[in-house]
Amino acid sequence: MTTTGYDPAPAAGYPDAPPRMGFFTDTSVCIGCKACEVACKEWNAVPDDGFDLLGMSYDNTGGLSANTWRHVAFVEQAAPSAASLDVLREAAEGATQFLGMPSSTLPGETGREDRDLRWLMMSDVCKHCTHAGCLDVCPTGALFRTEFGTVVVQEDICNGCGYCIPACPYGVIDQRRDDGRAWKCTLCYDRIGDGLTPACAQACPTESIQYGELDELRARAASRLATLHERGVTEARLYGHDQNDGVGGDGAFFLLLDEPEVYGLPPDPVVPTRELPSMWKHAGVAAVTMAAAAVAAFLGWRR
Amino acid sequence: MTREQSVVPRAEFRSYYGRPVVKPPVWRHDIAAYLFTGGLAAGSALVAAGADLTGRPALRTTGRVTALAATLASTYFLVNDLGRPARSHHMLRVAKPTSPMSVGTWILATFGPAAGVAAVAEAAPWLPPRGMLGFATRALPPAGRAAGLTAAAVAPALATYTAVLLADTSTPSWHAARRRLPFVFAGSALASGGAAGLIGADPVQAAPARAMAVAGAALEIAAAHGVETRMGLLSEPYRQGRAGRLLRAARLLTVTGAVAAIAARRSRAASALAGLALLGGSLATRFGVFEAGKQSAEDPKYTVVPQRERLSRS
Amino acid sequence: MAEAHPVGFQWVMEAKRRGATVIHVDPRFTRTSALADEFVAIRAGSDIAFLGGIVNHILANELDFREYVLAYTNAATIVSEGFQDTEALDGLFSGYDPETGTYDPSTWQYEGHNGQTSHDTHVHRETAGGLRQESHGPPVPAETERDETLQHPRCVYQILKRHFSRYTPEVVERLCGVPPEQFAKVCDAWTRNSGRDRTTALVYSVGWTQHSVGVQYIRTGAIIQLLLGNMGRPGGGIMALRGHASIQGSTDIPTLFNLLPGYLPMPHHQRHETFDQWVDEIRHPGQKGFWAEARAYAVSLLKAYFGENATPDNDWGYGYLPRMTGDHGTYQQVLNMIDGKVKGYFLLGQNPAVGSAHGRAQRLGMANLDWLVVRDLYLIESATFWKDSPEVETGEIVPEECRTEVFFLPAASHVEKEGTFTQTQRMLQWREKAVDPPGDCRSELWFFYHLGRLVRERLRDSTLERDEAVRALAWDYPTRGPDDEPSAEAVLKEINGYDVATGAPLPGYTALKADGSTACGCWIYSGVFADGVNQAARRKPGREQSWVAPEWGWVWPANRRILYNRASADREGRPWSERKAYVWWDPDKGEWTGHDVPDMEKTKHPAYRPPPGASGAAALAGDDAFIMQGDGKGWLYVPSGLIDGPLPTHYEPVESPVRNPLYTQQANPTRKVYDRADNQLNPAPPEPHSEVFPYVFTTSRLTEHHTAGGMSRQLAYLSELQPEMFVEVSPDLAAERGLVHLGWAHVVTGRAAVEARVLVTSRLRPLRVEGRVIHQVWLPYHWGTNGLVTGDSANDLFGITLDPNVLIQETKVGTCDIRPGRRPTGRALLDYVADYRRRAGLDATHYPPLETP
Secondary structure, three states: OOOOOOOHHHHOOOOOOOOOEEEEEEHHHOOOOOHHHHHHHHHHOOOOOOOOOOOEOOEOOOOOEOOEOEEEEEEEEEOOOHHHHHHHHHHHOOOOOOOOOOOOOOOOOOOOOOOOEEEEEEEEEOOOEOOOHHHHHOOOOOEEEOOOOOEEEOOOOOOOOOOHHHHOOOOOOEEOOOOOOEEOOOOOHHHHOOOOOOHHHHHOOOOOEEEEEHHHHHHHHHHHHHHHHHOOOOOOEEEOOOOOOEOOOEOEEEEEOOOHHHHOOOOOOEOHHHHHHHHHHHHHHHHHHHHHHHHHHHHHOOO | OOHHHHOOOOOOOOOOOOOOOOOOOOOOHHHHHHHHHHHHHHHHHHHHHHHHHOOOHHHHHHHHHHHHHHHHHHHHHHHHHOOOHHHHHHHHHOOOOOOHHHHHHHHHHHHHHHHHHHHHHOOHHHOOOOOHHHHHHHHHHHHHHHHHHHHHHHHHHHHHHHHHHHHOOOOHHHHHOOOOHHHHHHHHHHHHHHHHHHHHOOOOOOHHHHHHHHHHHHHHHHHHHHHHHOOHHHHHHHHOHHHHHHHHHHHHHHHHHHHHHHHOOOOHHHHHHHHHHHHHHHHHHHHHHHHHHHHHHHOOHHHHHHHHHHHHHO | OOOOOOOOHHHHHHHHHOOOOOEEEEOOOOHHHHHOOEEEEOOOOOHHHHHHHHHHHHHHOOOOOHHHHHHHEOOOEEEOOOOOOHHHHOOEOOOEEOOOOEEOHHHHOEOOOOOOOOOOHHHHHHOOHHHHHHHHOOOOOOOOOEOOOOOOOOEHHHHHHHHHOOOOHHHHHHHHOOOHHHHHHHHHHHHHOOOOOOOOOEEEOHHHHOOOOHHHHHHHHHHHHHHOOOOOOOOOOEEEOOOOOOHHHHHHOOOOOOEEHHHEEOOEOOOOOOHHHHHHHHHOOOOEOHHHHHHHHHHHHHHHHHHHHOOOOOHHHHHHOOOEOOOOOHHHHHHHHHOOOOOEEEEEOOOHHHHOOOHHHHHHHHOOOOEEEEEEOOOOHHHHHHHHOHHHHHOOOOOOOOOOEEEEEEEOOHHHOOEEEEOOOOEEEEEOOOOOOOOOOEOHHHHHHHHHHHHHHHOOOOOOHHHHHHHHOOOOOOEEOOOOEEOHHHHHHHHHOEEOOOOOEOOOHHHOOOOOOEEOOOHHHOOOOHHHOOHHHOEOOHHHOOOOOOOEOEEOOOOOOOOOHHHHEOOOOOEOOOOOOOEEEEOOOOEEEEOOOOOOOOOOOOOOOOOOOOOEHHHOOOOOOOOOOOOOOEOOOOOOOOOOOOOOOOOOOOOOOOOOOOOOOOOOOOOEEOOOHHHOOOOOOOOOOHHHOOEEEEEEOOOOOOOOOOOOOOOHHHHOOOOOOEEEEOHHHHHHHOOOOOOEEEEEOOOOEEEEEEEEOOOOOOEEEOOEEEOEEEEEOOOOOOOOOOOOOHHHHOOOEEOOOOOOEOOOOEEEEEEEOOOOOOHHHHHHHHHHHHHOOOOOOOOOOOOOO
16 A cells, blocks of 8 residues: 555655654554553653542543653443343342443444453554644744654744644643643654654554554554454444545554544544635635724714 | 524534543633734724824824733733743744744734834824934834834734634634634724724714724624524533623623713713723623633533534535 | 563463454453453352363363373372262361361372371471472372273262262352353363364463462362363463562572472471481382482582582581471461561561551561561562551551661662573573662672671681581672672572582583582572573574574473473374474484473383383383373372362352352361461351451452552552552442442451542442352552552451462452441541451451361
8 A cells, every 4th residue: 555645744845755654553452551651751751640540440641641642541331241231230229329430332333242341442642643733833833744754842942832732633732731831742753763663662562552654554454454344343443544534644543443532532633724724714804804894984984 | 504503402422531532722811811902902003093094193192002002911911821931932933824823923023013113103292303312203203104004904914813823723612613703803803992992082083993893893793693603512612601601791791882882972981981891892702712612622522523423424 | 461461461462363262250350351352250269160160061071182181191090999079078078187177188099009198288288388299299109090991980080070060050150150151152162272283271360379279279270271181282281470570480499488499398397307308208209200319409409508518428418407397488477476486577579568468467567576677679668667557557556666676778670680580481581780779779699698698707606506507508609890799690500500520510400410419509490501501591582493482591491391291292192283283202213302392201202111110200101291290190180289189179268258059168178277366357157247248359450550569659650550549349339338439438357447449340240149149349459658659558458368288378359348438547447447346256266167067
């Protein structure tokens, strides 16, 4: 499979850009060990994110932030089988409430009728979008596109204007509170430049996080998806792989076992800049209207 | 979106423990305040230029001084909100059309000095006619006019680019409002500029300002109504919670101010009060829009549901 | 495994990728279950019933791998007439003595060999005799009577059939809470994936061992794997996942009271008065196998210890070795500390204040010493108990009055020193030193070497007899560097063994001599420095060698990667299938060959049968695959060596809300108990008041933390991943007890009450056991009072009851109550727990008898 169309590094002006590099995160083999979170912090000297028991299953990190560049999400899904239902019914007799963790019900087609418990685990990361909202709106040039097609913040330029934060359709980049600047995953720019593997991919014991040339990763992902579908895991799907989606496809894409929003991902992310020409147009018309109103106001009251 | 679509009940949706999908802006109230002071500066510059060209000196002075004061306040708010204020000049490293903030930086970089020169020119009458400063005494008025006209030329851009700034994000209720928000801000800027004129000049001189204010108020209310009702689920944050309260207050103040401006056109005091109401309304509008955006980012339903609907339509 | 061994688990994932089916059996749905193909929820403590059901399924449906069973197990061996099974004696085997709570195993012996064994089983229990016998096979005669048709009513096969016949799928459902459809699935999967062409691996961890019947758990698994022909075969076997790095090494070169290196037993003061008595007990004259050379191993070890001071005239210094006088196990020691009998204690990388059962006893024991030396990376709870333990809060320990003087010596971490790790697959891997330890931190090797050196200097002029042993030690290791760090390589060379005269390294244990010409620190490790090359340091990448990868590290013994691999070929020496070929007989060359080092003498023909009266290695036939067993066969039935029976039997855990439905005998009749007021256990049926503690609780680990938390709760990056002690309950139990998700709760037993935040989750499910709903509660045990994140310690909840064979504590199942809200503090806490004890009838006047009346 070859890249068709838009390739961000050459488009950003690199004359002899190397192949685009990225992540394929196969959540079907994630064991939720969080080695990726720790390895990333160790390499990048990212501060800890606070000691808070969030009770979101085993997720005490919460989400991607300025101090968490790899975040493992946990989703417990329970739909009791017939066998356990009557035990539960008996146990619940007399109880007034069914307390439980906030868990979603199983999607319709699981392909495994005998499984009544699922625990989804997924290592989330910056998507390094082909069309990156954060990069588009950065007014200082701190955010830039590297020769590998990744998106990196230069911490010596960022002045903490904060614009990238609401611009990201995935809610990734964030401002560090006591520091003022915006921080996010660099796809270990300081490692891949020397031919090393990013820290998270290096640490992942089950190769859930795979690093490599994006074309090759996409081929691998398609093949893995086919294998899972053959085995009856019909809820498996790829996310962020489609170059025709609202961000032009992600440099870091995923294989998920349920809908994206279950993991906290937007179902149909669109880079806000896509509508920018239309926005300028509307602003232009509004500006002209304003000018016209002012002119009319003064003309109408000429002495 | 038709009226029917805007009342379709929200579908069941799934999320990750109810956590936000996108991040709400980290901007503090400085930015909401800047939306107001920027619009006020723009509107005032237009009033000042119009007054200058139609021989209304009191109105001109009011406009120019207000424009400068609002610009200085704007600068303060923008720098103060930065995570690293000492690096605010880094904004000048690039000029990026894809970044409304970059575009705005250059708009302000043009408007600011122009408004500054125009305002300083108002000091010309108090300067000695001869000597070293005598040159300034003679040069300022024409320089002031040129500067004032420059500022006025840039003013509509200054007033409306901030709408693009907000809309060019993934904040659901801002992005959804991208077609209407420029008109809300344009109207609000007109209203606040006109209001400044009502406060600073006598009713006779301020007549065009009154017209501007009323026209602006009408534009603002009409556009805001569209934002609050015609965007389906994404209008909801503009009607609920703190944002809803602010926008309702804004409408009340703006309507009151506009009506009072017309009714009290002979009274200086009443006109001034009307102006204050209009200013208050404009301020509340900006804060309301700001809050609504944050609210829409904090609740994942505003991200997930419209995107799911979009997917099921395609 | 995904929780505690995430890196190793990648190989399970790789197997899954290649089409393997993964079945996970656990009281709760963990991260391992999430990736398994089948998750079986089981009541903690009922695994013998579960596995027994599978044994029954295999035998009742004749699904065993018959040729393998006949060739390599004792299925055909006939047992003596006097043997009576639990079926006949309502949960006991023949020979039980209620006075001592032990069995006389004479009736368990093979036919024709009654009375040939002399055991003081009570002594065996005190000295954890099972630990020694696991690897070198208790004494049995070489010649046995067999019925190859497996029809004789007293052959092992038939005994097995009768014994397990009551473990029906219905019983499995009643006892374990496993529905019959799911149980059938597991039986099918296991049996269909075993045989000539396929093998199934059984993997377990401390969730199986830390029970009062822990050894019998493993035994049941071994029975299944033997019946299905999975032992000694690639992709088969039983893998024990250990509790932390290099713990395999801690039994090989032991830190256990009852073992010397290479599983030689520590001498006992009565039974091994002389050197010859000691050696003969190890050798078992008349037995098959390589323990026949025990004299050579023993002498070489003593030469390593005492050098020139070990001579033929002084029995090689045997008199210098300490003697066991009874139970020197860690729990007995702690109770002795409480009773004032122990003066000093060294803790090295160990945190019993948090990590051992009955935390309160541990801390009260440590508070009653003259001195305590703690070596660790951080100030762990066992070093600071005197000022911040829960007993300070209750007033039981007063810092100003605590008599223990605590010395804390900072330790070097594993990257700051060199040496080997020995992991669960018996692999030694050498580690280089990467950085110097900071400040005063030092390695264990440095500490013991210099401690020994200083002690010996103090004793240099002593004439006291009791100081002779220390003065006789050979203690000359080379040191280097500014800290005079001893050379770990020199130690490894000594462990490998060398020729005393020339210093030349020995090639393996077959070169060891009993005449004092060889020295060897650990006979099973001999060969690790063969040819003067540090074999444990080899790191040839996997892609550059065969799939067995023999050139990565070094495995004992003799770099043999799968033990008992003779069983991977049939009686004639041909592989069971091409697909599963591992080692085989090459008739042209007249030798064993294959992918691994064959576990059989290289040139011994498969058809070799020993002459009558042969012993030692010569007594091993060409089809005796289990070369360390006295009869060369894998044991489905254990005639001697286990204290609690020749066959696994379902006994309830010592603390249980369930009356054993299978037998009158409720719990293990030979379990090790410490009946004292500070160690009363929660009542279990038929004792009254068991409803005071109606819930079953179990503990295990989280990936994010490490054992007692000393190495993880000091690190921000790990602490933030699991920042608080929590308890997991099912939604139904939460409703029953009014527990709120993320609220507080406290868990109460007869020993303590600990508090934790509540996690309500469907991963815990109520089970129907014996017709009623049983709730299980789960706690991680990583928390203590020190570190970036602190909390109560789960191990405070347990009392001390031990498996009789190896003296391991039952800390994977107990009973408890759970209530919402935080626990009381100070004296109110003591009163609160005391009130529970009172209601449960635990008044220190009555202790349940070992034999249930």
